[in-house]
Amino acid sequence: xFIVVLVRWLLGYVSFAGExxxxxxFINLCVKAHIPLWDLSxxxxxxxxxTTIRGYKHIRPIVRRSGVRVHITGKRGLPFWSARxxxxxxxxxxxxxxxxxxxxxxxxxxxxxxxxNAEIPxxxxxxxxxxxxxxxxxxxxxxxxxxxxxxxxDNVEGLSWAAVNIDNCRAVIxxxxxxxxxxxxxxxxPSNIIADADGVLTKVEVYSGTAAAEPxxxxxxxxxxxSGVVENADGSQTLHGAQGNVYxxxxxxxxxxCPDAPFLRLSASATRYSLFFFxxxxxLGFSPGEQAYTVERYLSNDELALPVGILRERAEVYNTEYTxxxxxxxxxxxxxxxxxxFAELWTDxxxxxxxxxxxxxxxxxxxxxxxxxxxxxxxxxxxFVEKISD
Amino acid sequence: xxxxxxxxxxxxxxxxxxxxxxxEILHKDVPHIELQGDAELALDGCKGILExxxxxxxxxxxxxxxxxxxxxxxxxxxxxxxxxxxxxxxQVALERVTA
Numbered sequence: 001x002f003i004v005v006l007v008r009w010l011l012g013y014v015s016f017a018g019e020x021x022x023x024x025x026f027i028n029l030c031v032k033a034h035i036p037l038w039d040l041s042x043x044x045x046x047x048x049x050x051t052t053i054r055g056y057k058h059i060r061p062i063v064r065r066s067g068v069r070v071h072i073t074g075k076r077g078l079p080f081w082s083a084r085x086x087x088x089x090x091x092x093x094x095x096x097x098x099x100x101x102x103x104x105x106x107x108x109x110x111x112x113x114x115x116x117n118a119e120i121p122x123x124x125x126x127x128x129x130x131x132x133x134x135x136x137x138x139x140x141x142x143x144x145x146x147x148x149x150x151x152x153x154d155n156v157e158g159l160s161w162a163a164v165n166i167d168n169c170r171a172v173i174x175x176x177x178x179x180x181x182x183x184x185x186x187x188x189x190p191s192n193i194i195a196d197a198d199g200v201l202t203k204v205e206v207y208s209g210t211a212a213a214e215p216x217x218x219x220x221x222x223x224x225x226x227s228g229v230v231e232n233a234d235g236s237q238t239l240h241g242a243q244g245n246v247y248x249x250x251x252x253x254x255x256x257x258c259p260d261a262p263f264l265r266l267s268a269s270a271t272r273y274s275l276f277f278f279x280x281x282x283x284l285g286f287s288p289g290e291q292a293y294t295v296e297r298y299l300s301n302d303e304l305a306l307p308v309g310i311l312r313e314r315a316e317v318y319n320t321e322y323t324x325x326x327x328x329x330x331x332x333x334x335x336x337x338x339x340x341x342f343a344e345l346w347t348d349x350x351x352x353x354x355x356x357x358x359x360x361x362x363x364x365x366x367x368x369x370x371x372x373x374x375x376x377x378x379x380x381x382x383x384f385v386e387k388i389s390d
Numbered sequence: 391x392x393x394x395x396x397x398x399x400x401x402x403x404x405x406x407x408x409x410x411x412x413x414e415i416l417h418k419d420v421p422h423i424e425l426q427g428d429a430e431l432a433l434d435g436c437k438g439i440l441e442x443x444x445x446x447x448x449x450x451x452x453x454x455x456x457x458x459x460x461x462x463x464x465x466x467x468x469x470x471x472x473x474x475x476x477x478x479x480x481q482v483a484l485e486r487v488t489a
Contacts, residue, residue, distance in 0.1 A: 023442055024438075024439045024441060024442050027439050027442065027465075027468060028438040031438075031468060031469060031470060036469060037465070037468050037469075038465075038466060038467050038468070039464065039466060040442075040464065040465035041462075041463075041464040041465070042444045042463075043444060044444070047442075049465075
C-alpha cells in the first residue's frame with residue numbers, strides 16, 4: 001500500500017467534493033472513462049473523493065451528464081509541491097545534489113578497518129590493502145574480495161589467513177597472524193661467557209660448558225665466567241657453545257648535573273590544513289615540507305569514523321641554541337636524568353642498596369652516588385678456532 | 391448465422407472447464423467477494439454502483455446484486471478490476487438478478 005501512496009504522491013492528486021445530481025451515476029461514468037477514483041465517502045448529500053490530475057481534467061463532461069457539482073478541496077503531490085517552490089531554485093538544486101551525492105557515495109567504500117591483528121600493525125595491513133585498491137572512495141563493485149584476500153597474504157608477511165568483507169559501505173579486513181617459529185639457540189659455535197661488568201658473583205648457573213668462577217669471587221670486566229672448553233674423561237677437550245646465567249652484585253656510579261651544552265628550541269614551524277573527503281585531499285595552503293607529521297581528525301561517533309575530516313600537517317625546526325639559566329630548571333633537568341637511569345636499573349636488575357647525595361640549591365645543582373644492584377653480567381664471546389690441515 | 395452475445399463469447403466451453411478442473415470463480419460473470427472481518431469488503435468484477443449512501447451501498451456484480459449496509463461506509467478504491475469498501479459493515483446481502 002505504501003508503494004501505491006508513494007506513486008500517487010509522485011504523480012500528484014486532487015481531492016474533490018461534489019453535491020447534488022446523481023453521485024452513483026457520476027462514479028460509474030468516471031470508471032467507464034478510466035478516471036481513477038479512491039477514498040470515496042459520503043456525508044449527507046456531499047460526496048468526497050480523490051482522483052489524479054489527469055483524471056480531474058477529464059471530469060467535466062461527466063459532471064455535466066451526472067449533474068454533480070464538483071469543486072477541488074485540495075491539491076497534493078510532487079507536481080503541486082514543485083510548482084509552489086519553482087522559484088526556489090536553490091532548494092531544488094540542493095535536493096538534486098543530495099540525490100546525486102547519495103547515489104554516488106552509496107556505491108563506494110567509506111571506511112576500511114582491520115580486525116584480528118596483534119603483532120602486525122594495522123597501518124601495515126591498511127597500506128598493503130590500499131596498494132591493492134581497498135581504499136576509501138573505491139568502488140565496491142570493483143573489489144574482488146577473494147582475490148584481494150589472496151594478494152594480502154602474499155604482500156603482508158606474518159599473516160596466515162585473511163578475508164576482505166564488504167559490509168555495505170564498510171570494508172573490514174579480517175586477519176589471523178601466523179605463529180612465529182621459536183628462536184634456535186646456536187650451540188655449535190664454540191664460545192665462552194665473560195663478565196660484562198665489575199662485581200662480586202652471587203649465582204652461577206651453567207647449562208653448557210665449565211664454570212670458571214665461583215659465587216662469592218670478585219670479577220672485573222672481561223674475566224672468564226663459563227668456559228666453552230669441556231674436558232672429557234679421557235683427558236681430551238671438546239669445544240662447546242657455553243650457556244648459562246651469571247649474576248653479580250654490581251656497583252653503579254651515578255652522577256648527574258645539568259650540562260652547559262646548549263639545548264635546541266623550536267625556531268620555525270609551518271602548518272597546513274587539508275580537507276579530506278572520501279579519499280580526496282583538498283590542501284588549504286602550501287606544503288610545510290617533507291619532515292611534516294600529520295594529525296588526522298574525522299567525523300565520528302564512538303563506533304565509526306566517516307571519511308570526512310580535517311588533516312593537520314605540521315613541520316617543526318629546532319635549531320635555536322639556549323642554556324638553562326634558572327637554577328630550578330637545571331635541578332629539575334638533573335633529577336629527570338637520574339630518574340630515567342634509575343628506572344632502567346629497576347627494570348634490568350634487583351636494587352640492593354643506594355647511597356646518594358644531592359644539592360639542588362648549589363649554583364650547579366647535582367645528584368650523585370652509587371647504586372648496588374644484582375644483575376646478570378655474562379655475555380657470550382666466540383672462541384675463534386684455527387683449523388690446521390694435516 | 392445467429393450472433394453470440396459478448397458473455398457467451400468469453401465463457402469457455404463447459405467440457406473444457408470440467409477437463410481442466412477450473413474453479414467457478416475464474417469466470418468473469420461470477421463475482422469474487424472477500425470480507426475481512428467487519429471492516430473491509432473487496433469485490434472483483436463490479437459492473438457499477440446502484441446506490442451509495444453513508445449507511446448502504448448497492449453494487450451490480452454481474453449475475454448478482456450486492457447489498458452492503460453499515461455506517462461510515464467508504465469506497466476506498468473503485469475500478470473495473472476491484473472495488474474495496476471499508477467502514478463498519480453490519481450486513482452483506484446478495485440478490486440474484488432476474489431477467
